[in-house]
Amino acid sequence: MSHDAGAGAVPLGFHEQYSLHVNGEPRDVLDAWIGESLLYVLRERLGLMGSKGACEQGECGSCSVLVDGELVCSCLVMAASAIDQPIVTIEGVAPVGSPSDVQSAFVEAGAVQCGFCTPGLIMATNALLERSATPSELEIREELSGNVCRCTGYGRIIEAVQRVAISRQSAAVDRGSAR
Amino acid sequence: MPVLVPTSLDDAVSMLADAPDALVLTGGTDAMVEINMGHRRPPTRVIALNRVAELRSWTYHPDTASLRIGAAVTYAELMEPPIADLVPALAQAARTVGSPQIRHAGTLGGNLGTCSPAGDGLPVLAALDAVVHLAGPTGERSMPVAEFMVGVKRNARRPDELIAGVTLPVLDGYQGYSKVGVRNAMVIALATACVAVDTPSRSIRLAIGSVATTILRCGEAEAMATADVDFATGTASAATVARFGELAAAASRPIDDHRATADYRQHAISVLSSRLLRRAFPNES
Ligand SMILES: Cc1cc2nc3c(=O)[nH]c(=O)nc-3n(C[C@H](O)[C@H](O)[C@H](O)COP(=O)(O)OP(=O)(O)OC[C@H]3O[C@@H](n4cnc5c(N)ncnc54)[C@H](O)[C@@H]3O)c2cc1C
Ligand code: FES
Ligand code: FES
Numbered sequence: 001m002s003h004d005a006g007a008g009a010v011p012l013g014f015h016e017q018y019s020l021h022v023n024g025e026p027r028d029v030l031d032a033w034i035g036e037s038l039l040y041v042l043r044e045r046l047g048l049m050g051s052k053g054a055c056e057q058g059e060c061g062s063c064s065v066l067v068d069g070e071l072v073c074s075c076l077v078m079a080a081s082a083i084d085q086p087i088v089t090i091e092g093v094a095p096v097g098s099p100s101d102v103q104s105a106f107v108e109a110g111a112v113q114c115g116f117c118t119p120g121l122i123m124a125t126n127a128l129l130e131r132s133a134t135p136s137e138l139e140i141r142e143e144l145s146g147n148v149c150r151c152t153g154y155g156r157i158i159e160a161v162q163r164v165a166i167s168r169q170s171a172a173v174d175r176g177s178a179r
Numbered sequence: 180m181p182v183l184v185p186t187s188l189d190d191a192v193s194m195l196a197d198a199p200d201a202l203v204l205t206g207g208t209d210a211m212v213e214i215n216m217g218h219r220r221p222p223t224r225v226i227a228l229n230r231v232a233e234l235r236s237w238t239y240h241p242d243t244a245s246l247r248i249g250a251a252v253t254y255a256e257l258m259e260p261p262i263a264d265l266v267p268a269l270a271q272a273a274r275t276v277g278s279p280q281i282r283h284a285g286t287l288g289g290n291l292g293t294c295s296p297a298g299d300g301l302p303v304l305a306a307l308d309a310v311v312h313l314a315g316p317t318g319e320r321s322m323p324v325a326e327f328m329v330g331v332k333r334n335a336r337r338p339d340e341l342i343a344g345v346t347l348p349v350l351d352g353y354q355g356y357s358k359v360g361v362r363n364a365m366v367i368a369l370a371t372a373c374v375a376v377d378t379p380s381r382s383i384r385l386a387i388g389s390v391a392t393t394i395l396r397c398g399e400a401e402a403m404a405t406a407d408v409d410f411a412t413g414t415a416s417a418a419t420v421a422r423f424g425e426l427a428a429a430a431s432r433p434i435d436d437h438r439a440t441a442d443y444r445q446h447a448i449s450v451l452s453s454r455l456l457r458r459a460f461p462n463e464s
Contacts, residue, residue: 016181016182018182033221034181034182034221034222034223034224034225035214035221035222037211037214037215056212056215056216057212057215057216058208058211058212058277058278058280058281059365061278061280064280070255070283070284071279071280071283072280072283072284073208073280073281073284075211075215076206076207076208076211076212076281076284077207077211077284078182078204078207078211078214078225078227080181080182080225081182081184081204081207081225081227081229083182083184084184124279124280127279142279142364143279145278145279145363145364145365146277146278146279146280146281146364146365147278
C-alpha cells in the first residue's frame with residue numbers, strides 16, 4: 001500500500017471506522033485507511049492470519065475467502081465496501097484441532113507441503129464441492145485454477161479433492177441404506 | 180462514511196453527482212490491483228456498485244429478441260443459463276476470464292470501464308453490436324459499443340455518469356469466442372476473436388481483440404464470408420475459411436510487447452478467426 005505524501009498533498013487520514021461480519025461475529029475496524037483491502041484488514045487489523053497474501057493482485061488465490069457466499073480474492077475486496085455482508089475466512093471453516101473433512105483429506109493425501117497455499121485451496125475446494133459434489137478432474141482443475149501452489153505439483157491436491165468427494169458420497173449412500 | 184454502498188441506481192447516480200471525484204468500484208478486480216500496487220491515487224471517496232439492484236439484474240425481451248444485462252452482473256452469472264443460452268459467446272468469453280475468484284467478482288461494467296483492448300467481454304459486445312447504457316443526472320443515454328470504446332483504457336463515459344448496462348440482440352445462429360494466451364486460466368489475452376452468425380438475416384460478424392488500441396470489427400472478412408458461405412447447409416469452402424483468417428489478420432494492427440510479437444498476434448488472429456468460421460459452418464464444400 002502506498003499513499004501520496006508529496007508536497008501539497010492532503011495527508012491521508014487513517015480514521016475510517018466500520019464493522020465487518022467475519023465468521024459469524026461483528027468485528028470493529030478502527031483507524032483504518034479507506035483503500036485497505038479485506039486481506040490487509042483481516043490480517044493486520046483483526047489478527048486473522050489464516051488468509052495469506054502473496055501477490056495482492058488476484059493471481060495466486062492464497063487470500064481466498066467467501067464474501068456473501070462467493071469465493072473471492074480478499075486482496076481485491078475493498079474492506080470497507082464489505083460492510084453488512086457475511087465474510088467467511090479459513091478460521092471460520094472448522095475449529096482449531098478438529099479439521100474439516102477437506103482439511104483432513106489434504107493432510108492425508110500429502111497435498112500440504114509448505115502450507116502457504118493451503119488455506120486458499122481449502123476455501124476454493126469447499127466452494128467447488130458445494131457446486132459439484134462429484135467433480136471430474138477437468139472440473140477440479142478449472143475450479144482450482146485461481147490457486148497457485150509452488151510445492152505440490154497439484155496432483156495430490158486433486159487427489160485430496162477426489163477423496164473428499166468419494167467419502168462424502170459413500171457416507172450419503174450409508175445414510176441412505178440405514179434409512 | 181467515505182465508502183458508499185447504494186442499493187438503487189438513482190441513489191448511486193446522485194452520490195456520484197455529489198462526489199464527482201469518487202472512485203467507482205464494482206468487482207474491484209481492476210481497481211483494487213491499481214490501489215494495492217500504488218498505481219492509482221488512493222481514493223478519498225468510493226461508491227461501491229455491487230449491491231445496486233438494477234445493475235445486478237438482467238432482462239430478456241422476447242418481443243425485440245434482446246437481452247439487457249446490468250453493469251454489475253458478474254462473469255460467473257454470465258456463464259449460467261439462461262444468459263449462456265441466449266448469448267453463448269458471452270458465456271464462453273466469461274469462462275476465459277481469470278479464475279473462479281475473479282469471475283465471482285469481476286463484471287461486464289468493469290470490463291467496459293477499464294476498456295482494455297484485451298478485455299474478454301468486449302469482442303463479444305462488438306460482434307453483437309451491443310448498445311451501452313449510461314446513467315447520469317439527466318437520465319439515461321445510449322450508444323453503440325463501438326462508439327463507447329474510444330481507445331486504450333479510454334471510453335466515452337462522462338465523469339458524472341455510471342455505466343448502467345448493455346443491450347444485446349439475441350441472434351439465431353452459431354456464436355463462438357476464442358482466446359490465445361500462455362495458459363488456459365488466469366491469462367491476459369494475446370489475441371481474441373468472436374464470431375456471431377444470424378442465419379435469418381444472413382449475417383456473419385467478426386470482432387477481434389488485443390490486436391489494436393481497441394476492439395476491431397473486420398468488415399471485409401464479414402462481407403467475403405457472407406457472400407461465399409451456404410447458410411442453408413452450413414457449408415463453407417476451405418478457401419473461404421482460409422481467406423476469412425487472412426482478412427482478419429490484415430485488419431489487425433498489433434504491436435510487439437513483452438507478451439508477444441506483432442507477427443505472432445497476427446498469426447493467432449488468422450488461426451482463431453478461421454477456426455471459428457469453420458465451427459460456424461462445419462461442412463466443407
Ligand atoms: C488476476 C486477474 C485476472 C484477470 N483476468 C482477466 C481476463 O482474463 N480477461 C479480462 O477481460 N479481464 C481480466 N481481468 C481484469 C478484470 O477482472 C476485468 O476487467 C473485470 O471485468 C473488471 O470488472 P470489475 O467489476 O472488477 O471492475 P472494477 O475494478 O470495479 O472497475 C474497473 C474500472 O471500471 C470502472 N467502473 C466499474 N464499474 C463501473 C460502472 N458501472 N460505471 C462506471 N465505471 C465503472 C471503475 O471505476 C474502474 O476504473 C483480470 C483481473 C485480475 C486481477
Ligand atoms: S494475495 Fe490475493 S490473490 Fe494473491
Ligand atoms: S504447499 Fe507450498 S505452496 Fe502449496
